[in-house]
Amino acid sequence: MSEKITFTIDGVEVQADPGQTILQAAEAAGIYIPRLCAHKDLTPHGSCRVCTVFVNGRPQSACTQPVAPGITVENDTEKINAIRKDIIEMLFVEGNHFCMFCEKSGNCELQALGYRFGMLAPKYPYMFPKREVDASHPDIFIDRNRCILCGRCVRASRMLDGKGVFEFVGRGPEKRVQVNAEARLADTDASVTDKAVQVCPVGALLPKRVGYKVPVGQRLYDHEPIGSDIEKK
Amino acid sequence: MAKPKVATTSLAGCFGCHMSILDIDERILKLVELIEFNKSPIDDIKVFTERCAIGLIEGGCANEENVRVLQDFRRNCDILISVGECAICGGIPAMRNMIPLKECLDEAYLNGPTVYNPSGKIPDDKEIPLLLNKVYPAHEVVKIDYHLQGCPPPADTIWEALVALLTDKPVALPYELIKYD
Numbered sequence: 001m002s003e004k005i006t007f008t009i010d011g012v013e014v015q016a017d018p019g020q021t022i023l024q025a026a027e028a029a030g031i032y033i034p035r036l037c038a039h040k041d042l043t044p045h046g047s048c049r050v051c052t053v054f055v056n057g058r059p060q061s062a063c064t065q066p067v068a069p070g071i072t073v074e075n076d077t078e079k080i081n082a083i084r085k086d087i088i089e090m091l092f093v094e095g096n097h098f099c100m101f102c103e104k105s106g107n108c109e110l111q112a113l114g115y116r117f118g119m120l121a122p123k124y125p126y127m128f129p130k131r132e133v134d135a136s137h138p139d140i141f142i143d144r145n146r147c148i149l150c151g152r153c154v155r156a157s158r159m160l161d162g163k164g165v166f167e168f169v170g171r172g173p174e175k176r177v178q179v180n181a182e183a184r185l186a187d188t189d190a191s192v193t194d195k196a197v198q199v200c201p202v203g204a205l206l207p208k209r210v211g212y213k214v215p216v217g218q219r220l221y222d223h224e225p226i227g228s229d230i231e232k233k
Numbered sequence: 234m235a236k237p238k239v240a241t242t243s244l245a246g247c248f249g250c251h252m253s254i255l256d257i258d259e260r261i262l263k264l265v266e267l268i269e270f271n272k273s274p275i276d277d278i279k280v281f282t283e284r285c286a287i288g289l290i291e292g293g294c295a296n297e298e299n300v301r302v303l304q305d306f307r308r309n310c311d312i313l314i315s316v317g318e319c320a321i322c323g324g325i326p327a328m329r330n331m332i333p334l335k336e337c338l339d340e341a342y343l344n345g346p347t348v349y350n351p352s353g354k355i356p357d358d359k360e361i362p363l364l365l366n367k368v369y370p371a372h373e374v375v376k377i378d379y380h381l382q383g384c385p386p387p388a389d390t391i392w393e394a395l396v397a398l399l400t401d402k403p404v405a406l407p408y409e410l411i412k413y414d
Contacts, residue, residue, distance in 0.1 A: 096331065099413035100318050100384035111413055120380035121321045125373055128330035223409060
């Protein structure tokens with residue numbers, strides 16, 4: 001492997017391999033950069049903008065931006081965290097996120113980022129959009145009320161499962177996840193063991209009959225903020 | 234010195250948040266030393282008799298009466314706190330927000346599979362508060378100063394926040410006391 005690249009994140013010197021993204025290099029160095037659409041097994045998407053950092057003073061998504069020698073990266077600053085909190089608040093008002101009865105609650109990455117950034121109530125008005133639910137499949141359901149359009153299922157189905165079950169359709173507020181069939185998930189070759197089902201950060205794509213299995217108090221983000229595992233490294 | 238007054242109300246909620254207030258257990262004796270309840274279902278005082286330091290709002294606004302009560306609280310309380318998911322995001326009652334109001338009423342009073350309604354009328358007595366087109370979170374109707382998350386917020390969350398406010402300290406809740414479910 002070629003030589004290491006040196007740069008700084010919030011004034012701390014970080015060593016990275018050429019070709020790594022800022023997000024990957026930070027994670028290897030034990031620095032957490034919040035993210036939603038990025039996933040370690042998937043190609044970066046750069047769409048949610050939660051991982052926004054300032055590189056030499058310019059906003060960039062850390063999941064897509066490669067490291068370069070001598071760059072100055074700002075990550076955990078008041079200004080950037082305020083931007084990230086705004087993004088999370090917008091995602092909350094844009095969908096129908098009823099945490100109180102959601103099976104994903106406690107293990108949800110969107111909710112966990114709300115906790116991490118101290119969101120008490122979104123500053124934007126709730127939109128309450130009408131979204132479709134697809135419960136046709138015997139083992140999986142799609143609840144688009146909770147979908148944040150991160151595209152993880154789209155990428156995972158194509159890249160990891162080799163199926164291409166999911167795709168985005170529509171634009172702007174009409175954009176939604178659609179399945180590779182006339183209408184129903186049941187008519188695709190989706191399976192509950194697909195990676196696409198497991199990578200959903202929210203409760204939009206869930207296996208049936210396992211809801212609320214983990215009691216309150218033992219769930220992923222009940223006691224420690226999201227990213228604590230990376231920061232402990 | 235007179236004790237600070239606290240008022241509470243349940244708008245479009247299930248009274249679960251009030252149950253959580255009572256769930257502070259024996260600390261309620263300490264609470265009685267700290268505060269005095271004014272308008273509240275806890276003591277059944279129906280109208281404000283004094284200005285209150287703190288108003289606790291459970292539930293969002295589903296009808297015109299909810300809005301009037303909430304505005305009354307804003308006028309009579311120094312600090313207004315949204316307690317629980319319904320006050321903060323509309324909660325379960327807000328699940329009707331995706332369906333037009335007329336369709337909701339038709340389903341409830343005319344078309345539902347278990348409906349028995351020979352008159353075929355949707356109740357419209359003027360004593361019944363008119364429903365709003367949607368259920369609104371409290372902070373979209375009046376200014377709200379604090380939010381206590383949870384469904385319901387744990388008794389510890391309510392206790393910590395109240396004690397901090399009453400003793401002039403900042404409300405600094407630990408990670409485990411801010412949960413959306």
